[in-house]
Amino acid sequence: MESETRAKLSLEELEDLQREILQTRAKLKEQSLKKGFFSDIKITKLKDQEHTLMLDQALLIDRYLLASDVSYQKLAKENMALLQSDNIKFKVHSREYSFFGSYATRFKGKVLNTGLSKISSFDSNLAILPFDQFEYPVRLHGTIDHFGRINLKTIKTKASFLKNLPKSYRGVINKEGKIQLAVSERETDLFFGGKLIISHLMARHFVDNA
Numbered sequence: 001m002e003s004e005t006r007a008k009l010s011l012e013e014l015e016d017l018q019r020e021i022l023q024t025r026a027k028l029k030e031q032s033l034k035k036g037f038f039s040d041i042k043i044t045k046l047k048d049q050e051h052t053l054m055l056d057q058a059l060l061i062d063r064y065l066l067a068s069d070v071s072y073q074k075l076a077k078e079n080m081a082l083l084q085s086d087n088i089k090f091k092v093h094s095r096e097y098s099f100f101g102s103y104a105t106r107f108k109g110k111v112l113n114t115g116l117s118k119i120s121s122f123d124s125n126l127a128i129l130p131f132d133q134f135e136y137p138v139r140l141h142g143t144i145d146h147f148g149r150i151n152l153k154t155i156k157t158k159a160s161f162l163k164n165l166p167k168s169y170r171g172v173i174n175k176e177g178k179i180q181l182a183v184s185e186r187e188t189d190l191f192f193g194g195k196l197i198i199s200h201l202m203a204r205h206f207v208d209n210a
Contacts, residue, residue, distance in 0.1 A: 014060045021053045062147075076146040083111070083144055083173055088203055090119070090140075090169045090181055096199040102127040103137045103157060104198045111148030115206040119150055121199055134159045136166060137198070140181040144173060152179065152201075164188060165196060 028046045031039055065072040101124030109119030127133050135157040142152035158164075164186040171181035 011064055014057065014064060017053060017057050017060060021050065021057065024050050024053060079146040079148075080175055080177055083146075083148065083177070083205055084175050085173045085205070088171060088173055088179075088181075088205070089184070090171075090201045090203040092165075092167050092198050093118075093200040093202045094198075095165065095196045098124055098197045100127065101125050101197055102133045102135050103154060105137075105154045107140070107142070107150070107152040107198075107201060109150045109201070111144070111150070111205055115204060117148070117150060117201075117203045117205060119152065119201040119203075121197065124197055131159060136160065136164050136183075136186075138166075138183045140169060140171075140179070142179045144177045144179055146177075148205075150179070152181070166198065169201075 104121035106123040107119045111117040137154040139156035166183045167185035169181035170184040
């Protein structure tokens, strides 16, 4: 009964969203007939809006199928079982210089068809106080879904007089898709004054990470 209610709500939301997508496309078509700088700005804004709506639509379709389709539910569970790991290693693939931050706070990415995930940072702390620049992330927590979409955030930091730069993290992914990682390798920042932050992480999900 509960799954039927969720499916009905998702279907109603899908219908509302489809109308909004059609309205946006109609505005986009109308605007594309016009010329001028401001028209180009409106077209860009409408295209971004359409893209966001399409992403929302995909999420709602997924929610609807999870609530109503047994075969889809089975496939999602199989995917989660494949992604589950009691010893996953995330390597720091690259770093970047940050003028205002000393460590990345949020990351997002996806597992590719090759089994390799690429995760990018998109937010950082604001290092205001003198010792803020010596903080580095030692624990990351987050989630992965049956599509392999990953979201991580820094939940714990440490400070070191000579700032440590994480080289890799190890941890687990449970059957619900919860990720818990702790720093396992690090090196010392001798040249950049604590302003290097993680820009990309990578992990191999279907191999032995020993």
